[in-house]
Amino acid sequence: MTGIRLHAPAPGWAIDADVVVVGSGVAGLTAALRCTAAGLRTVVVTKARLDDGSTRWAQGGIAAALGEGDTPEQHLDDTLVAGAGLCDEEAVRLLVTEGPEAVRRLIATGADFDKTAEGEIALTREGGHHRRRIAHAGGDATGAEISRALVEAIRDGGVRFIEHALVLDLLTDAEGRTAGVTLHVMGEGQHDGVGAVHAPAVVLATGGMGQVFSATTNPAVSTGDGVALALRAGAEVSDLEFVQFHPTVLFLGADAEGQQPLVSEAVRGEGAYLVDADGVRFMLGQHELAELAPRDIVAKAITRRMLEQGTAHMYLDGRHFGAEMWAERFPTILAACRLHGIDPVTEPIPVAPAAHYASGGIRTDLRGRTTVPGLYACGEVACTGVHGANRLASNSLLEGLVFAERIAEEITAAAPRVPGAAVLHPVPVTLPLPVAGARTRIQRVMTAGAGVLRSAGSLREAAEALDALHSDALAGGSDDTKSAEPGVESWETTNLLCVARVLVAAARRREETRGCHWREDHPDRDDTAWRRHLVVRLTPERTLDVRTTDTADFPPTADAPGSRK
Numbered sequence: 001m002t003g004i005r006l007h008a009p010a011p012g013w014a015i016d017a018d019v020v021v022v023g024s025g026v027a028g029l030t031a032a033l034r035c036t037a038a039g040l041r042t043v044v045v046t047k048a049r050l051d052d053g054s055t056r057w058a059q060g061g062i063a064a065a066l067g068e069g070d071t072p073e074q075h076l077d078d079t080l081v082a083g084a085g086l087c088d089e090e091a092v093r094l095l096v097t098e099g100p101e102a103v104r105r106l107i108a109t110g111a112d113f114d115k116t117a118e119g120e121i122a123l124t125r126e127g128g129h130h131r132r133r134i135a136h137a138g139g140d141a142t143g144a145e146i147s148r149a150l151v152e153a154i155r156d157g158g159v160r161f162i163e164h165a166l167v168l169d170l171l172t173d174a175e176g177r178t179a180g181v182t183l184h185v186m187g188e189g190q191h192d193g194v195g196a197v198h199a200p201a202v203v204l205a206t207g208g209m210g211q212v213f214s215a216t217t218n219p220a221v222s223t224g225d226g227v228a229l230a231l232r233a234g235a236e237v238s239d240l241e242f243v244q245f246h247p248t249v250l251f252l253g254a255d256a257e258g259q260q261p262l263v264s265e266a267v268r269g270e271g272a273y274l275v276d277a278d279g280v281r282f283m284l285g286q287h288e289l290a291e292l293a294p295r296d297i298v299a300k301a302i303t304r305r306m307l308e309q310g311t312a313h314m315y316l317d318g319r320h321f322g323a324e325m326w327a328e329r330f331p332t333i334l335a336a337c338r339l340h341g342i343d344p345v346t347e348p349i350p351v352a353p354a355a356h357y358a359s360g361g362i363r364t365d366l367r368g369r370t371t372v373p374g375l376y377a378c379g380e381v382a383c384t385g386v387h388g389a390n391r392l393a394s395n396s397l398l399e400g401l402v403f404a405e406r407i408a409e410e411i412t413a414a415a416p417r418v419p420g421a422a423v424l425h426p427v428p429v430t431l432p433l434p435v436a437g438a439r440t441r442i443q444r445v446m447t448a449g450a451g452v453l454r455s456a457g458s459l460r461e462a463a464e465a466l467d468a469l470h471s472d473a474l475a476g477g478s479d480d481t482k483s484a485e486p487g488v489e490s491w492e493t494t495n496l497l498c499v500a501r502v503l504v505a506a507a508r509r510r511e512e513t514r515g516c517h518w519r520e521d522h523p524d525r526d527d528t529a530w531r532r533h534l535v536v537r538l539t540p541e542r543t544l545d546v547r548t549t550d551t552a553d554f555p556p557t558a559d560a561p562g563s564r565k
Contacts, residue, residue, distance in 0.1 A: 002231075004538065006431055012195060017180075017198070018200070021043070021044045022205060025205060027403065038411075046161065047167075057143055058146070059266065060269075060393060061126075062397040064099040066100055081294070083388020085389070085552065087388035088384070094402065095386050099401070113136065114137055126393035127265050140333055166183060167226075168491065169182050170229060176373065178200060180198040183197065205381060206226030208224075209222060211224075212442065215257060217249055217260060225495050226361075226381035231538040237361060239359060239389075240361070240506050240536065242359040242360050242390065246262060247265075261333075275317050276305050296515050302314050316351045364384050378399075382403065385554055387399075390515030432476070449462025450504050502544060506546065507519075512529070535548075
């Protein structure tokens with residue numbers, strides 16, 4: 001334990017549970033449903049409404065070997081190639097073998113996927129996949145349908161949930177084991193203000209941290225809260241330097257900030273192609289899969305061509321689809337484009353890369369256990385070893401499903417335990433709140449210094465700027481800029497500053513180009529020196545401890561000595 005906490009009031013109310021799940025995407029709700037079905041008193045804590053997480057924004061679909069002629073082994077091969085040598089093969093094998101049945105259980109829960117004329121699940125292709133294995137719903141509204149089905153099941157199952165609640169810190173007992181969480185409920189309701197949920201098991205399924213960059217496909221709630229909480233609790237995180245930038249995000253202008261509309265990879269899977277300002281298809285010859293190459297390759301090719309031509313975006317051309325296909329297969333994307341004055345039926349779509357997915361996160365074993373006893377993580381907030389240096393398209397929803405089920409099995413199988421009394425560190429240290437306006441400064445610093453293109457110089461400047469913000473917070477601000485008051489905005493900014501510093505520290509250390517980590521000054525992949533992971537923890541002195549593993553294998557977590565199983 002670090003003894004570090006957010007600067008927040010003491011809890012004014014408390015409830016008891018067997019399990020508290022933080023997050024309401026596919027991972028969190030699946031874990032909650034399975035734990036509840038096993039008879040555990042489960043409480044779901046979610047930052048907005050139950051259906052407001054990242055899952056609902058997923059367009060393309062969920063990958064699994066469901067089609068004729070496809071096999072888990074082929075899915076494994078594609079995943080390992082995309083992960084650029086850093087996937088944990090055991091974790092990937094588990095994902096692809098347990099995945100098809102997990103999808104069928106999701107269907108049994110109520111998710112309705114698109115069907116062929118013969119009544120089979122309709123499958124498409126996305127980048128990095130050599131076969132059609134992406135199941136989708138509502139054309140391009142897969143996440144919304146999955147979210148709908150799971151939220152409905154949660155409500156029908158009587159699972160207790162607390163909406164509009166920002167999780168603050170992990171509670172632990174005298175032995176350092178998990179004893180619940182503190183949280184702040186925004187607005188009126190059954191609970192209000194800072195409180196606590198006491199439970200011997202906490203599942204973090206808080207999603208990503210895309211809001212650390214100026215432009216992202218992530219919703220506004222994706223501020224790295226779970227990773228920051230885990231770091232303060234003493235847990236290890238890994239591979240945070242591997243941030244996937246989705247290649248085709250609707251370009252809204254060079255100054256556009258916040259959540260940007262995604263143009264799903266499935267559009268390219270159905271035959272749309274990328275062209276430059278002169279109408280030239282520049283992905284031909286770049287990779288055997290052309291526009292369907294893994295995302296890091298496509299994002300780099302787009303960025304290179306933008307730099308060569310001095311333009312701020314490229315184009316995605318799907319005019320040959322025709323109006324009927326756009327309306328039936330991609331209604332969500334069609335509506336988003338038209339909302340911004342672009343008609344894909346008659347003109348190419350301007351696109352540019354934007355921050356999309358964190359391949360790294362809180363380090364776990366194959367049952368979702370972190371290095372803090374009783375603390376679990378799944379979904380985008382976790383680093384299971386599945387994604388390596390670059391996530392394969394549509395593996396994220398599958399990972400959330402599979403590992404959430406494994407966590408529920410682990411918690412259920414563990415001996416029943418009454419949580420010990422939560423105790424504070426003998427000398428509690430609060431993480432100071434950043435100065436007012438720091439959030440925008442963090443995002444611009446990260447976009448400029450740690451975006452698609454990185455170098456020693458850009459990362460050094462980013463680190464210096466972030467360290468200055470951290471120092472300002474420690475000093476309580478300056479004469480003209482004071483630290484913010486405790487509250488949701490300042491707590492989110494504190495979390496963003498924490499994860500930004502970790503990301504930049506890891507990106508500076510990894511002196512190579514691999515997957516979605518692109519160093520201009522080290523343009524080649526270096527398996528001899530860097531086919532290994534970077535593991536980071538926060539010290540009690542509020543500094544970062546960054547270490548490199550000896551091999552590409554993860555060391556065991558504390559709860560799983562000698563094995564990742």
